[in-house]
Amino acid sequence: MEVKAEKRGKVTIVWLRGRLDASSSQSAENQLLALINQGEDRLVLDFSELTYMSSLGLRVLMMVAKNIKKVNGKLALAGLNDHIYEIFKIARFTSIFSIYPSCEEATAYCAD
Secondary structure, X not given: OEEEEEEEOOEXXXXXXXXXXXXXXXXXXXXXXXXXXXXXXXXXXXXXXXXXXXHHHHHHHHHHHHHHHHOOOEEXXXXXXXXXXXXXXXXXXXXXXXXXXXXXXXXXXXHX
């Protein structure tokens, strides 16, 4: 799994590419929490190149959301494919996270 981040104004966009599962979840969590610890409090997670997410991936997102909330930040998700969106619906994460079809829309939400 590849994690790449880029700052755009007040918002940091993080692209997740590949599979977020048992073999990659700890590394992804560490990288995302490191961004928050460095002061990044407005994150967009772009899932457009994420092909698979396990329950451990969902746990990573909960940890990120919890830490963003501690710093009164904003978190948005973008570009979920149909399979991953279905997992979010089943887990009832669609009511927890701000989910947008495009990275641009998610960035606009976080920039406010």
